[in-house]
Amino acid sequence: MPHWIEPHPTGIYVRPADAWIDPSVPRERALVTHGHADHARGGHGHVWATEETLAIMALRYGTASGTAVPYGEEIRMNGVTISYVPAGHVLGSAQILLSHAGERVVVTGDYKRRPDPTCKAFEPVPCDIFVTEATFGLPVFRHPDTGSEVDRLLAALHAHPDRCVLVGAYALGKAQRLICELRARGHHDPIHIHGALERMCALYEQFGVALGELRPATGLPAGDMRGRIVVSPPSALNDRWSRRLPDPITAMASGWMRVRQRARQRNVELPLIISDHADWDELTDTIREVAPSETWITHGREEALLHWCMTHQMRARALALVGREDEDEG
Amino acid sequence: MRAFSRLLDGLVYTRSRNGKLDLIASYMRSAPDPDRGWALAALTGNLDLKAVKASTIAEMTRARVDPVLFEMSRDYVGDLAETVALLWPKAEDQPPEVDDGSLTLSAIVDRLHATSRAAAPTTLARMMDHLDASGRFALLKLATGGLRVGISARLAKTGFAQAFGLDVDDVEECWHALAPPYADLFAWAEGRSDRPDPAGTPFFRPFMLAHPLEAESVDLSDYAAEWKWDGIRIQIVGTGAQTRLYSRAGDDITGSFPDIAEAFRHHAVLDGELLVKGEFQGGEAASFNALQQRLGRKAVTAKMMDDYPAFVRLYDILLDAEEDLRPLPWEQRRLRLEATVPQLDPHRFDISALIEAPDFDSLAEIRAGARDAAIEGVMLKRRDSPYVAGRKAALWYKWKRDPLTADCVMMYAQRGHGKRSSFYSDYTFGCWTADGELLPVGKAYSGFTDEELKWLDRFVRTNTVNRFGPVREVEKSLVLEVAFDSIHESKRHKSGLAMRFPRIARIRKDKPAHEADTVEGLRRLVN
Numbered sequence A: 001m002p003h004w005i006e007p008h009p010t011g012i013y014v015r016p017a018d019a020w021i022d023p024s025v026p027r028e029r030a031l032v033t034h035g036h037a038d039h040a041r042g043g044h045g046h047v048w049a050t051e052e053t054l055a056i057m058a059l060r061y062g063t064a065s066g067t068a069v070p071y072g073e074e075i076r077m078n079g080v081t082i083s084y085v086p087a088g089h090v091l092g093s094a095q096i097l098l099s100h101a102g103e104r105v106v107v108t109g110d111y112k113r114r115p116d117p118t119c120k121a122f123e124p125v126p127c128d129i130f131v132t133e134a135t136f137g138l139p140v141f142r143h144p145d146t147g148s149e150v151d152r153l154l155a156a157l158h159a160h161p162d163r164c165v166l167v168g169a170y171a172l173g174k175a176q177r178l179i180c181e182l183r184a185r186g187h188h189d190p191i192h193i194h195g196a197l198e199r200m201c202a203l204y205e206q207f208g209v210a211l212g213e214l215r216p217a218t219g220l221p222a223g224d225m226r227g228r229i230v231v232s233p234p235s236a237l238n239d240r241w242s243r244r245l246p247d248p249i250t251a252m253a254s255g256w257m258r259v260r261q262r263a264r265q266r267n268v269e270l271p272l273i274i275s276d277h278a279d280w281d282e283l284t285d286t287i288r289e290v291a292p293s294e295t296w297i298t299h300g301r302e303e304a305l306l307h308w309c310m311t312h313q314m315r316a317r318a319l320a321l322v323g324r325e326d327e328d329e330g
Numbered sequence B: 001m002r003a004f005s006r007l008l009d010g011l012v013y014t015r016s017r018n019g020k021l022d023l024i025a026s027y028m029r030s031a032p033d034p035d036r037g038w039a040l041a042a043l044t045g046n047l048d049l050k051a052v053k054a055s056t057i058a059e060m061t062r063a064r065v066d067p068v069l070f071e072m073s074r075d076y077v078g079d080l081a082e083t084v085a086l087l088w089p090k091a092e093d094q095p096p097e098v099d100d101g102s103l104t105l106s107a108i109v110d111r112l113h114a115t116s117r118a119a120a121p122t123t124l125a126r127m128m129d130h131l132d133a134s135g136r137f138a139l140l141k142l143a144t145g146g147l148r149v150g151i152s153a154r155l156a157k158t159g160f161a162q163a164f165g166l167d168v169d170d171v172e173e174c175w176h177a178l179a180p181p182y183a184d185l186f187a188w189a190e191g192r193s194d195r196p197d198p199a200g201t202p203f204f205r206p207f208m209l210a211h212p213l214e215a216e217s218v219d220l221s222d223y224a225a226e227w228k229w230d231g232i233r234i235q236i237v238g239t240g241a242q243t244r245l246y247s248r249a250g251d252d253i254t255g256s257f258p259d260i261a262e263a264f265r266h267h268a269v270l271d272g273e274l275l276v277k278g279e280f281q282g283g284e285a286a287s288f289n290a291l292q293q294r295l296g297r298k299a300v301t302a303k304m305m306d307d308y309p310a311f312v313r314l315y316d317i318l319l320d321a322e323e324d325l326r327p328l329p330w331e332q333r334r335l336r337l338e339a340t341v342p343q344l345d346p347h348r349f350d351i352s353a354l355i356e357a358p359d360f361d362s363l364a365e366i367r368a369g370a371r372d373a374a375i376e377g378v379m380l381k382r383r384d385s386p387y388v389a390g391r392k393a394a395l396w397y398k399w400k401r402d403p404l405t406a407d408c409v410m411m412y413a414q415r416g417h418g419k420r421s422s423f424y425s426d427y428t429f430g431c432w433t434a435d436g437e438l439l440p441v442g443k444a445y446s447g448f449t450d451e452e453l454k455w456l457d458r459f460v461r462t463n464t465v466n467r468f469g470p471v472r473e474v475e476k477s478l479v480l481e482v483a484f485d486s487i488h489e490s491k492r493h494k495s496g497l498a499m500r501f502p503r504i505a506r507i508r509k510d511k512p513a514h515e516a517d518t519v520e521g522l523r524r525l526v527n
Helices: A051-061 A146-159 A174-184 A195-206 A240-244 A260-265 A280-290 A302-311 B002-013 B017-030 B035-043 B054-062 B067-077 B080-087 B105-114 B120-128 B133-144 B153-163 B168-175 B183-189 B258-263 B288-292 B302-307 B330-343 B360-369 B450-462 B519-523
Strands: A005-008 A011-014 A019-021 A029-031 A046-049 A066-068 A075-077 A080-086 A094-100 A103-107 A129-134 A165-168 A191-193 A214-216 A229-232 A249-253 A270-272 A294-300 A316-318 B223-229 B232-239 B243-246 B267-276 B310-320 B349-351 B375-382 B396-400 B404-415 B424-432 B438-444 B464-468 B471-474 B479-484 B486-489 B497-500 B503-508
Touching (some): A129 A280, A146 A249, A191 A195, A195 A214, A260 B464, A302 A316, A302 B067, B002 B017, B017 B153, B035 B153, B054 B120, B067 B080, B105 B120, B223 B396, B267 B330, B330 B349, B360 B375, B404 B438, B438 B497, B450 B464, B450 B471, B450 B503
Parallel strands (some): A029 A046, A103 A129, A129 A294, A165 A249, A191 A214, A249 A270
Antiparallel strands (some): A011 A019, A075 A080, B223 B375, B267 B310, B479 B503
16 A cells, blocks of 8 residues: 655655645646745646745746645645644745644755744654755755854955945845845845846735845946945856946855855855755754654755665655756755 | 965955955965965975875764765765865864864964874864864865965965065065075065075076067068977076976976986076977977876876987076076077087987078078978077066067967867767867956867877866756866967857867967967957
8 A cells, every 4th residue: 555645756746635745747736835946836726835935936927826824724635634834944935744644744845944034943843754855965064154154245345345245146035034134234235136036025025024225236337336235146146237236246145155166166256155955964953853753855965864864773765856956046 | 274264265266366366465464474484385385294195084084974974975075175174073062163263374284294194184183173164174285285276386476476565576586595484585575684595596587488470570680580399488497406497387397307307417597498209200309299298297207208208499598607698689698508508418408490591581481391290380589689587579479380379268068979979079268358258269179189188088077167968167277279270250159250170289288277368369360
């Protein structure tokens, strides 16, 4: 008899509920953990997600029919009890907790354990099967303290009053978190944002995340941009677009910046290790804390985490999900 | 250590040459003695710590980290020192990512000097526990030598000179009279003492260089003509007791050519072309390809020296014993050179012959008829030219033989087909714009030997910075001399130029990428 939860390359299928979690192809019934494109695709028949995630999906894919599920509220689907638990990844991100036939399964989507002023903190939920990501599943990935990374950005800005700092940050989540962290460190100057970030920042503001004064990055003479912080999607960093800026210091906020070659590949001068994913210690600590009888690893560097589980006498398996991990998101 | 590890990080991430110079200069001004002296030694490749090998680092790491996780991490990161720096688990009682400031660079150097091969893993591990990831990376790079932060010894010296408002050539002149941590050098730089006296040491003198000939002709009563040989420019500095060989960039390459250094016992400074003898040329100079076998080797085997015997074809004499001949006109230096060469080992040294031609047209004919593979073209030297550093207008010209060639920088590589499948054998290369941007100017698939292909393939694999499907983007560091029949305006490349029948003439491992040709220069070759 197959298990009631089945991993497939295109997503995780919850058989009794006839629903898919984060399916990568259009499905009739989809349970979505968060709004990043490798988890939330367009074209599903009906979506269950947090209100924020639905709003993000509506912004990206146009109107989608969906049911908003508040954190902590239980819904039932043919014998499966489902609830959404904060994952601490981006606005609206959730772990999906499913209970059926006396067994509890948690699908984390993506998550982190550090404080993030733009979303609710991750809540560990004891369970039988823990389905975890492993984006930074190697012991070389240990994210430093966020505040010290933000301070390095501000130090570079103040050391070069004639230049501006151009930060590549993923459009959903990282950009807004970075802006909030800058505000928290006392940077209240207007922050300039690339056009591709405008609607998402506005959406965050609607959900009560205060971002301070934001201005467009273009349209001002280069001289007026001196000493300013400009935030753009990572893909725009080495674009023609950035040539209008006054000798920008190119920065990027991502967990990948921990590895020198990755930063150099991007032509990044100021790598900022700020990640929306759990680092190695957080991944292994979380598995210990949740203490599942079995861990499933969805995407990332799953071999190393698998090996770690094995050497700690924990049952684990790697799932081969397709289409996960957007290189810019980290 | 914090200041030094920040400097290394800065050098890794900073792209512009001036930016790197600023970083080095500001470090040299602010760091205390003797830390900055050790740093300068490390940056110029003069810090030799023998106890620590790559195997020491691996051993030290396996004692603390699950070996499987270590291997997986190393596989992912690529670089051993960086892998270990990042995953190093500190002792439980230490805060995780802090350089606690207890280790100075000089303390680290002292400990590494004092340790034995057997004690090295423990010594190293203890120091690792006091550092953050950047500090650990700097420590491991220091310990194994070869910082690989993308700067040459010359750039480090230039940064040092800039810090104290000195001329880098003045620094170069006394460099070899000094030893790390260079206390005398800093004392002089800060005006606390006289310049260290370089007398008696075999130090490098900057080369005199030539402009490409652009005029239709020159008057041969003003200019002497000699062959331009296709080897590498070399300076031989002998004090009678010691001999050193320097490349064009001022790097000491004595270790790669002990056969030459040992054969030279003279007290003089000579300028010439390093070549190897080719068996198929009846003992004459072989092509540059043969010389490639000898380049860039730290140690050279007896077999290498037998198979590719090196010799130097001499162009000029800068010093005869202590007498500085550089201010003399070329004609007089030539006489002094002609008097010196017969005193040297004839197997290792000969003189570059002058080309006798009644007028420029006959010279052009002689040049066009030259078939020797080792001839790259013709040099035209003003008969009254002193020997001056760098390129001075109208003194020396190089008149390269057809076909046209350009020094380009490799940008992208793609796998070949047929017998070359799996090898990265198709190269896109570019030249510089005035803004310092590299624009593609062509693509070549041929011209190299099988050995060179293997080398190029390895270069591509180890220097990939990006992948676009089958195409790899490489670190823009390798200069390829590209030969081509002609060049035309074209819309295919962003540079607006296209070459006809471009092929790789040679791999210029000796040339820094920023010295490659410009798009503007290429455009001038369009007919």
